[in-house]
Amino acid sequence: MQKELHITGCKEYQPERLKEQIDAHLDRYPEFRDLKGKKVLLKLNLLSATEPERAVTTHPQFVRALTININERGGRVLIADSPGGLFTRGILEKIYRETGMKNVADETGAELNYDTSAHTERFPEGRFIKSFHICDYMRKADLTIAVPKIKTHMFTGLTCASKVMFGAIPGTEKVKYHTRFPDTTDFSRMLHDLTDLCGVDLFLVDGIIGMEGKGPSKGEPRKVGVIISGKDPRAIDLHVARITGLDPGKLPILKAAFKDDLLYPDEELILSGDGEDLKLEPAFKPARGGQIATNPPRFLKRFMINLSTSKPRISIRNCIGCGVCRDNCAGEAIRIVKGKARIDYSRCIRCYCCHELCPHDAVYLSIKESGLARYIEDTTYRYFID
Ligand code: SF4
Ligand code: SF4
Structure with missing residues (x-):
């Protein structure tokens, strides 16, 4: 069962078709057939308060169809995520409203999470990390379904099943993990431990419209046309890489899984379904963000970072000096000067949180596309991260 995936083709968010398909996916997993008296946590991707058409967040029609199916099986739904940035009731209200989740809850009776408390859990089995501070909402249900999207990601290469549980870390505490693990592969190894700690019962991917390019928030929506379910998040991500044509060997989230023998690049997965x-x-x-090597000498590392990775830059015209980027900057590299954000590149670790979270599209990336830059990036990748 572990490396089995069920994949169905689904080209649009058409309510009846979604309900029928999700019903068939749930039927494959015995623990989801009868949900009488059970509370089911839907851990969505609610990165920011953006409208569904931008494909940043799990689509409300997908969540609606899933919730109706759970209701019909006798269960109750709790919708939750800790978005990027602050984790407060006011922020959650805005996000639920903008992403369409408030309407889903009003229509289906699903509960929206407003509990922003957290606790520490030890994780002795962790390969890389032995304890995490996670949101209390993670432990409020009998079963958990993670419902990620398929998006490129400037830091981990891909965000789907193995990245979605980063939302179990409360609000701006996520910044600490970027500070602690500036290396993309280390960061991804941490994510695999976190995902295992969370104990997700099922991953159900909203892969109908994904995002390519400058994901996870500033890329372009792209039709993928699939729903994927399975138990193994790494297997899902490997198959997503194969579907989308992204090179698994260049996606830190999968490189970390290969490094820890969680799966192999050429692993044969057991697939079913018409997709x-x-x-x-x-x-x-x-997503051409860049890779930061941790092993080279400091002066060489800084040289390679500057030459081979994209720099976050501030659009003076769009920036309103709100400070969201500063508050989420893992390198403490941003100050607000005369009402505008200013980046100290000597401190910037290229985590791209500023680009991901700026609510005013005021952070853009200067993409390095020169042959020399690409050569250095590839060389850095091969020798220092492999
Ligand atoms: S760059 Fe964006 S997040 Fe940062 S201060 Fe300006 S508007 Fe706010
Ligand atoms: S400036 Fe942006 S990319 Fe650099 S460390 Fe801060 S948040 Fe990360």
Whole structure:
């Protein structure tokens, strides 16, 4: 069962079709057939307060269809995520409203989480991290379904099943993990431990419209046309890479899984469903953030970072000096000067949280596309991260 995935083709968020397909996915997993008296946590991707059409967040029609199916099986739904940035009731209200989750809750009776408390859990089995401070909402249900999207990611290459549980870390505490693990592979190894600690019962991917390019929040929506379910988040991400044409060997989230022997690049997965042969043409545009090596000497590392990775830059015209980027900057590299954000590049660790979270599209990336830059990036990758 572990490396088995069920994949169905689904081209649009059409309510009846979604309900029927999600019903069939749930039927495959015995613990979801009868949910009488059970509370089911839907851990969504609610990164920010953006409208569904931008494909940043799990689509409300998908959540609606899933909730109706759970209700019909006798269960109750709790919708939750800790978004990027602050984790307060006011922020959650805004996010639920903008992403369409408030309407879903009003229509289906689903409960929206407003509990922003957290606790520490030890995780002796962790390969890389032995304890995490996680949101209390993670332990308020009998079963958990993670409902990620398929998006490129400037830092981990891909955000889908193995990245979605980062939302179990409360609010701006996420910044500490970026500070602690500036290396993309280390950060991804941490994510795999966190995902295992969370004990998700099922991953159900809203892969109908994904995001390519400058994901997870500033890329372009792209139709993928699938729903994927399975128990193994790494297997899902490997298959997503194969569907989208992203090179698994260049996605830190999968490189970390390969490094810890959680799966292998050429692993044969057990696939079923009418979407098992789907492959996108042309492939997804990757997120070209850059890779930071941790091993080279400091002066060399700084040189390579500057030459081979994209710099976050501030659009003076769009920036309103709100400070969201400063408050989420893992390198403490941002100050607000005369009402505008200013970045100290000597401190910037290229985590791209500022780009991900700026609510005013005021952070853009200067993409390095020169042959020399790409050569250095590839060399850095091969010698220092492999
Ligand atoms: S760059 Fe964006 S997040 Fe940062 S201060 Fe300006 S508007 Fe706010
Ligand atoms: S300036 Fe942006 S990319 Fe650099 S460390 Fe701060 S949040 Fe990360």
